[in-house]
Amino acid sequence: MSTEKLYVEKELSWLSFNERVLQEAADKTVPLIERIRFLGIFSNNLDEFYKVRFSDVKRRILINQERGKDDNSKHLLSKMQSKAHKLNLRFDELYNELILEMARRRIFLVNESQLTDTQKKWVKKYFKQHVLPHITPFMLHDDIDVLQFLKDEYAYIVADLKKETESNYALLEIPTDHLPRFVMLPEQKGKRRKTIILLDNIIRYCLDDIFRGFFDYDELTGYAMKMTRDAEYDLSHEVEHSLLEQMSEGVSQRLTAMPVRFVYERDMPEEMLTTLCKKLGISNYDSLIPGGRYQNFKDFIGFPNVGREYLENKPMPPIRCADFDGYDNLFNAIRAKDILLYYPYHTFDHITEWVRQASFDPKVISIKINIYRVAKDSRLMNSLIDAVHIGKQVTVVVELQARFDEQANIEWSRVLTENGVHVVFGAPGLKIHSKLLLISRREAGQVRYYAHVGTGNFHEKTARIYSDFSLLTADQDITNEVRSVFEYIQNPYRPVKFNHLIVSPRNSRKQIYRLIDTEIANAKAGKKAQLTLKVNNLVDKGLVNKLYGASNAGVQIRMIIRGMCSLVPGVQGVSDNIKIISIVDRFLEHPRVIITHNDGDPQVYISSADWMTRNIDHRIEVTAPVRDERLKQRIIDIIEIQFTDTVKARWIDKEMSNQYVPRGNRKKVRSQVAIYDYLKQVEKQTREQLVNDESNPNPRD
Numbered sequence: 001m002s003t004e005k006l007y008v009e010k011e012l013s014w015l016s017f018n019e020r021v022l023q024e025a026a027d028k029t030v031p032l033i034e035r036i037r038f039l040g041i042f043s044n045n046l047d048e049f050y051k052v053r054f055s056d057v058k059r060r061i062l063i064n065q066e067r068g069k070d071d072n073s074k075h076l077l078s079k080m081q082s083k084a085h086k087l088n089l090r091f092d093e094l095y096n097e098l099i100l101e102m103a104r105r106r107i108f109l110v111n112e113s114q115l116t117d118t119q120k121k122w123v124k125k126y127f128k129q130h131v132l133p134h135i136t137p138f139m140l141h142d143d144i145d146v147l148q149f150l151k152d153e154y155a156y157i158v159a160d161l162k163k164e165t166e167s168n169y170a171l172l173e174i175p176t177d178h179l180p181r182f183v184m185l186p187e188q189k190g191k192r193r194k195t196i197i198l199l200d201n202i203i204r205y206c207l208d209d210i211f212r213g214f215f216d217y218d219e220l221t222g223y224a225m226k227m228t229r230d231a232e233y234d235l236s237h238e239v240e241h242s243l244l245e246q247m248s249e250g251v252s253q254r255l256t257a258m259p260v261r262f263v264y265e266r267d268m269p270e271e272m273l274t275t276l277c278k279k280l281g282i283s284n285y286d287s288l289i290p291g292g293r294y295q296n297f298k299d300f301i302g303f304p305n306v307g308r309e310y311l312e313n314k315p316m317p318p319i320r321c322a323d324f325d326g327y328d329n330l331f332n333a334i335r336a337k338d339i340l341l342y343y344p345y346h347t348f349d350h351i352t353e354w355v356r357q358a359s360f361d362p363k364v365i366s367i368k369i370n371i372y373r374v375a376k377d378s379r380l381m382n383s384l385i386d387a388v389h390i391g392k393q394v395t396v397v398v399e400l401q402a403r404f405d406e407q408a409n410i411e412w413s414r415v416l417t418e419n420g421v422h423v424v425f426g427a428p429g430l431k432i433h434s435k436l437l438l439i440s441r442r443e444a445g446q447v448r449y450y451a452h453v454g455t456g457n458f459h460e461k462t463a464r465i466y467s468d469f470s471l472l473t474a475d476q477d478i479t480n481e482v483r484s485v486f487e488y489i490q491n492p493y494r495p496v497k498f499n500h501l502i503v504s505p506r507n508s509r510k511q512i513y514r515l516i517d518t519e520i521a522n523a524k525a526g527k528k529a530q531l532t533l534k535v536n537n538l539v540d541k542g543l544v545n546k547l548y549g550a551s552n553a554g555v556q557i558r559m560i561i562r563g564m565c566s567l568v569p570g571v572q573g574v575s576d577n578i579k580i581i582s583i584v585d586r587f588l589e590h591p592r593v594i595i596t597h598n599d600g601d602p603q604v605y606i607s608s609a610d611w612m613t614r615n616i617d618h619r620i621e622v623t624a625p626v627r628d629e630r631l632k633q634r635i636i637d638i639i640e641i642q643f644t645d646t647v648k649a650r651w652i653d654k655e656m657s658n659q660y661v662p663r664g665n666r667k668k669v670r671s672q673v674a675i676y677d678y679l680k681q682v683e684k685q686t687r688e689q690l691v692n693d694e695s696n697p698n699p700r701d
Contacts, residue, residue, distance in 0.1 A: 006548070006568055008656070009076055010539040011053045013564040015083045016656040018045045020584040022087060023650075023658060025094050032105065033303060033311040034586065036098050040300030042091065046084070047298060050261040050287065051152070051231035054080060058260055058285045059230070081287055092292060106193040107307050110185075111293070112205035115197075119185050120205070123197070126183065127206040131199070134175035135210055139168060146171070146279040152229040152259070155296035157203055159210075160272060161217040168215070169272060172222070174200055174296070181299040184306065194306040200224065200294060223268040226295035227280060228261035259286060266290035313586050316676050318347035318464070322686035329361070330354045331441060334450055334472045338628040341470040342638065343456065344587055345679045348463035351437075351452070351470065352379045358439050359387035365447065366393035368438040368486050373457040374412065380458055381412060388420040395422045397489055399432045426620070427492045430505075433615065434622040435470075435608045438482050449479035453501075453624040455591040455606050466590040467672075469606045469635070471624060478624060485622060492620075502623035504609055508616045509542065511623075515596050515603070516546050516555075522599050523554035530556045530597035532639060536590065537564040537610040551577040560642055561652060562589045568654045580652035581661060583645055585672045594623070595636060604632040634682065638675055645671035 024030055025038035057080065060073045099109055108114075115123060137159065138144065150156070151173070159170040174181075176199065183202060185195040203210075204222050211220065259280050264273060282288060305312050321341055327333040330353065341350060356379075358364045367387055374381055388394045398413045417423050426432045437452035456468025473479065481501045488496050488503070502511040516531065523529035531550065538544065538559070544567045551557055552574065559565075559580045569578040583589050592607040609621035626632050642649070646663040647670040653659070 005654070006571065006574060007541065007544065007566045008568060008654070009079075010537075010564045010566055011049075011057060011076065011080050012083060013539075013566060013656065014049060014053055015080065015087065016658060017563045017582070017584075018042055018049065019087060019656075020582060020650055020658050021045060022090060022094070024584055025098070026090075029647075031311050031313055032098065032101055033305040033307070034313055035094075036102075036303045037301050039091065039095060039098070040298050040303065042087075043297035044301060046087070047152075047228055048231075049084075050228040054287070055230035055260045061285055077285060084287070085289075088289065088291070091297075095292075095297075105307050105311065108193060108195045110195055110197050110201075112197075112201045115185075115205070116188070118188070119195070119197075122186055123202055123205055124209075127202055127209065130179060131175070131202060131206070132209065134178050135172060135203070137170040137172055137210060139170050140275065140279065144279075146276075147258075147281070150227055150280075152227055153296075155200065155224060155226045155294070157200065157207075157222040158225055158268070158272060158276065159207060160219075160221045160223070160269065161211060161215055162219040162221075163217050167269075167271065168217075169275060170211070172203060172210070174203065176296070176299060181296075181302075182304055184304075196304070196306065198294065223272065224265040224291075224293050224295050225268070225276065226263045227259045228263075230258055230260050261287040261289065263289045263291045263295055265293050267293075316345070316673075318343075318349075319345055319676075319679055319683055321346055321350055322683045322690065324350065325687060326690055329357055331357070331361070331363075331439075331450060331474075335448075335474045338475060338626075338631055339472040340626070340628075340631040340634060341472070342591075342675075342679065343463040343468045343470070344465060345467075345676050348460055351458065352383065352460065354439075354452075354472075355380050355383045355437070356386075359383045359392065360390055361441070363441045363443060364392055365440045365442055366395070367440075368395040368397070368436075369458065370397045370399070370432055370434050370436045370489075371409065371412070371458065372399045372433055372435070373459050373462070374408075375460045375462075376408065378412075378458075378460060380460070381416070384421060385416065385419045393422070394420075395424060395486070397424045397426060397432055397486070400425055424490055426489050429618075430492060431614075431619045432489055433608050433619045434485065434503075436482055436485060436622060438479065438486060448474065449476065449483060450474050451479040451482040453478070453482065453606070453622060455593075455608055465586075466588045469591045469593070471606060471626060471631070475627065478627075482622075485620070489620060500625060502605065502607070504615060504619055504621035505617050508609060508621065508623065512543065512594075512611075512616075513546055515594065516550050518598065519555045519596055520550050520553045522597070523550075527599055528597055529554060530558075532558050532593075532595040533611075534560040534589075534591060534593040534639060534642075535610050536562045536592065537612050539564050539566040540611050540613045540616055541566070542613075543611045543616070547578065548574050551575045558643060559652075560589070560639070565652050569652060570654070581643070581645070581649040582652055582658075583642060583648050583671060584650070585648040585670070587672055592623075593635060593639060595639065602632060602636065604635050606635070637678065641669070641674050641678060642671045644669045644674075648672070 021038060021042045025035045057073050057077050064071055155174045157172045159172060161168045179199055181199050182196050183199060185197055207220050207222055262280060262282050323339045324330060324333045358367055384394050396416055398409050400409050413423050435454035439450045441448050452470055452472055454468060454470040456466055477500050481498050484496055485503060498507060502508050519529040519531050538561050547557060547567060557578045561580055561582055569575050569580050592609060594605040596603045604626040605623050607623035609615040609623060615621050626635060646666050646668055649661040650658045651661055
């Protein structure tokens with residue numbers, strides 16, 4: 001088989017992942033409102049795809065042209081556009097289908113031409129009171145630089161003010177940062193129906209109220225449009241600029257970056273489209289996409305359920321971890337034994353409560369934490385500020401280059417610094433993606449360390465929808481090396497050795513290769529050899545080749561990969577022993593897990609790192625061994641449940657067909673629900689055991 005067919009382009013694999021998201025919108029077993037929200041998730045994902053993946057390929061083409069070189073990038077860009085076009089057509093079909101399905105449930109999403117006389121009066125009043133104060137039309141004169149003020153996070157209406165044969169154009173931003181996108185119209189007497197109108201359509205209906213008295217026109221019409229910019233930016237490396245200042249400049253550059261996608265209402269007049277493309281500098285390599293009258297479908301992630309409860313997923317209340325029960329504080333519980341949390345099944349409140357306790361605990365000396373993404377109004381961050389005011393030493397490592405969260409992290413950095421927190425940005429060019437928390441506490445005359453090593457961010461909001469592991473430990477082998485990671489972050493060029501943690505970029509590639517080589521050696525010795533992997537993305541060619549070699553040696557490899565996968569499973573003589581599934585369901589699968597059979601003594605690791613070159617070689621990432629036998633088995637059990645999924649699992653294959661794993665005569669298993677039930681049972685049994693025990697376990701020495 002040719003080399004080219006052994007690797008799937010990561011961009012096409014990413015679009016295949018987003019197709020799985022679209023499958024959820026198409027799945028009739030998914031509650032109706034959730035299906036509509038999946039349309040929003042798909043749209044939001046596609047926005048990011050154009051900002052990042054599409055932009056990167058376009059940039060490669062332009063750079064190669066400058067150098068007089070040619071590669072596969074133009075062909076790849078063409079395939080990306082073709083695949084995205086097919087997905088957009090399917091999206092439009094599903095949207096129309098779901099609008100009809102809502103109507104059958106007596107929920108109506110109406111436009112301005114479908115309003116009753118009573119609703120028209122209400123809409124006019126709502127517009128004048130709430131919408132008009134946020135509307136400022138920008139006339140598209142020759143001297144207006146549209147790129148200076150056009151935002152790629154917003155949808156726009158382009159108004160055509162026609163006087164005889166002359167047209168003047170004006171851009172109107174739909175102000176969704178101030179107002180809800182979905183507006184409930186008053187209920188009509190005697191009619192059991194709910195009616196929703198988009199903010200876009202309220203503006204369309206009231207266009208005349210915006211321009212009348214200021215401009216002279218015979219005819220006034222509006223057309224939807226949306227632009228997506230390249231999300232990359234160049235950082236200034238002037239010595240006198242701090243990293244914070246450089247990042248602020250970088251984010252500003254993104255706001256005026258060149259567009260890579262322009263979506264417009266397909267009924268838009270040709271003259272208007274030509275004018276906009278010229279103003280925006282749309283090139284031959286950009287995506288020019290005709291669409292419907294609504295853009296920025298990402299807002300549909302928050303589509304309101306105004307109907308019956310069954311139109312949404314049944315609530316799955318977060319579980320409280322029983323390992324904390326019976327202890328005066330969380331430190332005593334963690335010192336007694338390692339604790340594993342799995343969000344969103346477990347509540348994130350355990351983490352915010354731990355940091356709250358640390359903020360005033362007289363025994364606590366210092367707190368150190370990595371921040372990549374945090375909630376806008378983060379209780380955890382506020383507790384860190386409280387800790388400083390109480391007299392603790394607090395160090396927060398803020399990753400300013402967390403894509404699309406840069407501005408939020410810049411603001412948090414300023415707030416933390418103003419409140420006396422020691423803020424560290426790390427080394428430029430080396431993103432810090434680890435999920436670490438270290439608390440030092442004086443106990444019996446000695447300093448003892450407590451650590452959190454996780455797969456996800458310290459983010460209260462995403463912890464309700466992302467699945468992630470958190471390991472809380474007082475194991476001094478681990479906590480001392482977590483201390484070393486924080487020292488490494490501040491001095492990345494100082495020699496450091498890790499015996500227990502796997503840390504990028506220091507030793508991740510070497511240690512992962514070692515784990516795979518052990519299974520290869522066992523397979524060649526005639527022993528059982530198995531590798532189980534769960535990651536978001538697998539696109540590093542070195543790791544892919546290592547897995548091909550392991551498969552060829554007889555290692556049985558099973559993987560759960562949510563997103564991009566460059567490896568092609570099931571190729572004769574290359575990857576016969578590799579099987580891959582992907583699970584897309586109500587929660588975003590986010591943890592990274594490595595399980596090796598290790599000749600009958602399984603090794604289990606949780607990690608912040610995907611198997612991408614950037615995560616292995618160019619970021620600070622931490623992979624931690626799970627040493628407690630109870631917790632190792634718990635992770636193994638959870639992963640095994642996912643491999644039995646007969647509802648939401650799809651095969652990853654060379655055709656990127658996204659075929660569901662056939663159920664056959666097996667029982668129906670929806671793994672996310674099954675895991676919730678499993679963890680509820682684990683916590684119940686733990687509490688029953690506590691009742692039966694005369695006392696709590698002795699604290700770890």
